[in-house]
Amino acid sequence: MFDLRxxxxxxxxxxxxxxxxxxxxKAYNHDADGYNPLCGDKLHVYVNVNDDDIIEDISFEGExxxxxxxxxxxxxxALKGKSVSEFPATFNDFQHMVTADIAEEPDEEALGKLAVxxxxxxxxxxxxxxxxxxxxxxxAVEDSHKxxxxx
Numbered sequence: 579m580f581d582l583r584x585x586x587x588x589x590x591x592x593x594x595x596x597x598x599x600x601x602x603x604k605a606y607n608h609d610a611d612g613y614n615p616l617c618g619d620k621l622h623v624y625v626n627v628n629d630d631d632i633i634e635d636i637s638f639e640g641e642x643x644x645x646x647x648x649x650x651x652x653x654x655x656a657l658k659g660k661s662v663s664e665f666p667a668t669f670n671d672f673q674h675m676v677t678a679d680i681a682e683e684p685d686e687e688a689l690g691k692l693a694v695x696x697x698x699x700x701x702x703x704x705x706x707x708x709x710x711x712x713x714x715x716x717x718a719v720e721d722s723h724k725x726x727x728x729x
Contacts, residue, residue, distance in 0.1 A: 586697030593648035612714030612726040619646040650711035
C-alpha cells in the first residue's frame, strides 16, 4: 500500500536533488533574501511581475536543508502564472496547512501539489524550513528591504 509519508519523502528528495526554477532570473523586478537562523537556510527569491500583476517568472537560489529547497521549488511552480493579488491567500493556505493538526486533511483543491508538504507537520521543528521561501516571497512582492526570517 502506498503511504502519504512515502510520497512526501519522494517529493522532498526529487525537488531537493533537482530543484525547479533554481538560479537567478535574467529579468526580475522584485527580489528578497530569506534566512532561517534555526538551521542556517539561506535563500534569495527573484520575481518578474508583468504590468497585469501576473507572476511571469520566479526563481530562487541559495542553500539549505532538503525541506527548504523542496518547498522553494514547489512554491515557484505553484506561483508562476498567478497574479500577485492571489499570493496572500495561497500564502495563508500554505501556512495553515503546515501548522494544522496532523489529522486535518490538506486542501488539495486550493494547494495542488503543495499539499504534499503537509507531511512537514510530523516534524514541527522543520515547519520553519518549509515556510522560509513563502516569507521571502512575501518580502519580495511587498518590496521590503528587510531579510525575511522565520523567527
